[in-house]
Amino acid sequence: MTAAESSAAAPAPSDFIRDIVAAHVAEKRYAKIVTRFPPEPNGYLHIGHAKSICLNFGIARENAGRCNLRFDDTNPVKEDIEFVDSITTDVRWLIAGWADEVLGVKAKGTTPALVPALGRPDYFQPPATPGSGIETEAFFASDYFTALYDCAVELIQRGKAYVCDLSAEDTExxxxxxxxxxxxxxxRNRSAAENLDLFRRMKAxxxxxxxxxxxxxxxxxxxxxxxxDPLLYRIRHVPHHHAxxxxxxxxxxxxxxCLSDYFEGITHSICTLEFVDHRPLYDWLLGSLDLPRALPHQYEFAKLTLGYTLVSKRKLLRLVQENKVAGWDDPRMPTLAGLRRRGIPAHAIRQFVANLxxxxHDSxxxxxxxxxxxxxxxxxxSERRLAVLKPIKIVLTNLAPGEVLVCQATNNPQSESPTTRAVELTREVFIESDDFAEVPPPKYFRLxxxxxxxxxxxxxxxxxxIVKDSAGAITELRCTADLTTRSGQPNCxxxxxxxxxxVSAEQAIDAEVRLYDRLFTVPEPGASEDFLSLVNPHSLETVQAKLEPSLAASAAPTCYQFERLGYFTPDTKESAPARLVFNRTITLRDAWAK
RNA sequence: UGCCUGAUGGUGUAAAGGUAGCACAGGUGACUUUGACUCACCUAGUCAUGGUUCGAAUCCAUGUCGGGCAGCCA
Incomplete structure (x- = not known):
């Protein structure tokens, strides 16, 4: 692990929520700090979720606590098992090597046990103890349906809930x-007995x-x-993907x-700003049940909004459904799956979030x-490699056909002890067509x-x-090589x-390279419902590139810097040794382009 | 005309009554077998008006502007 990847070396971030947690730790309010990341399995996780994941797992990590992965799966009509799988994969990927030891999971198939605590009935869902060899899974709100139902009965008995026959329209x-x-x-004023009977029959x-x-x-x-009088339960005659x-x-x-948080022993329930208005309800519900253990509390922060990016599962879903992209993991998508396929390392996402x-307040x-x-x-x-995206042929007229000059190329100048590899110069080579100008602009440094x-x-x-064909198109550039300027030679x-x-024209290997640009043409695509029309028509350009031969064996997730171009990684789905496909993760900074 | 919440350079943030700092972006230069990286320098900010105080981004008051809330979504 390099210094850049080692988050342990970086100072722990500080913010108003961590300050609150630190104060609670100082006063020993809780035996252990327990947070949770509670996605609904109705879409893929995106860069906005990364902020929440890093916050919740980060706080657990910094305080020797735990962060439960819990599926907030209370609406079966919108949810699917596909998403529980993708979310599990993405969370594990994002926190791997950083906070995986604080990931809270439970024994597979378990539900909260009803136990007496302080003379009262209580439900608690214990996490799985690591290393015990038992099969584990994430927590699921749907595993608490029985406990939740029992609590609702309790609420009814206490006169704090009632069965309402109003239609949706009338309720509104x-x-x-x-x-x-x-x-x-x-x-509203039905008797407890009537409410209990009706509620039981609703369940039946x-x-x-x-x-x-x-x-x-x-x-x-x-x-x-x-x-x-907010709704607590609704009737939906549909099966549930987990229950x-x-x-x-x-x-x-x-x-x-709120009750799921309680069942799991969550201490700090961190969510985004739109839930501020819900906090009194969160507290009211927990406070109405006379629960024996310490209650969780909700804290809210501003979600991430990123320029030129959509951070809304609902809108991302439309992009997928209307085929504006090739799926949730299209490398142009801001989903964790898309970013991963694009070649962006998890630690870069974590670092980004830490910098944020x-x-x-919204920003x-x-x-x-x-x-x-x-x-x-x-x-x-990233190791450096030579690759030409849009080739133009050069003939070095003072090299003989078949002549090979072996050169040493540095693999990574950023490493403490850089290694080298051989690249071979031959009579015919490809260079980037952008690196030649027949009529150069001022201050043009290239050929x-x-x-x-x-x-x-x-x-x-x-x-x-400059050699051109009958149509006037350039076919090749004839050059003289000054071999005394090679490394180790007098004029080096x-x-x-x-x-x-x-790259050597004789030795080059072919590859498809996908050049990605931002998916949207405007800074705030999410501000408009018409976001589909704001998709950047040039967000993907595919070229047939020429690569140095050492790239033949490349495979994801290795990311390379193609010198002077940017960072590229083999596509996880479509690249194979027989047919290489690279994704451009990001270009190099280009001061000249400005 | 309700409730909640917020406001610091272009952007994102820090400063818990005591020198407004950091990062990104932008600019200038140095270095360079990547017009990259790195380095140096520069640009640029406390929403407004009052008040408290020796001293206010910070405390108080009033105002202005922004965001959220009327799903049987989460």
């Missing part, structure tokens, strides 16, 4: 508006979808809309989430910050008529003649303004 109109108080449901499947709901009995005139066909009664987020900070992060972090990480870890450039690791060449230190990359 009875709720009032921000300015106007709501009105009590006509079913006696009523159709939407016929009845269970509601918290709080205050229909509350200024906070989430306190106006199977056992239920037709499913809890809503607000009810399931955590606050309570728009410049993509340049992300790009800088990626380049910084890759610059240290031009009568001019000289250095072929990197080889020698200086001089352009003598001779300076010319430009140094360019090249």
């Amino acid at each position: 109109s009875f709720r009032g508006s921000p300015e106007l108080p709501g009105r009590d449901s006509p079913f 499947g006696e009523f159709p979808n939407g016929a009845r709901s269970l509601r918290a009995k709080i205050d229909m005139a509350a200024p906070n809309l989430w306190l106006r 199977g066909a056992a239920w037709c009664l499913y809890p809503l987020y607000d009810y399931a989430h 900070g955590v606050t309570k 728009l992060t410049d993509v340049a910050v992300f790009e800088h972090t990626i380049r910084e990480a890759l610059n240290h870890s 031009k008529p009568g001019g000289e450039v250095r072929l990197k690791y080889a020698c200086i060449i001089k352009l003598d003649e 230190d001779r300076k010319v303004k430009g140094t360019i990359h090249w």
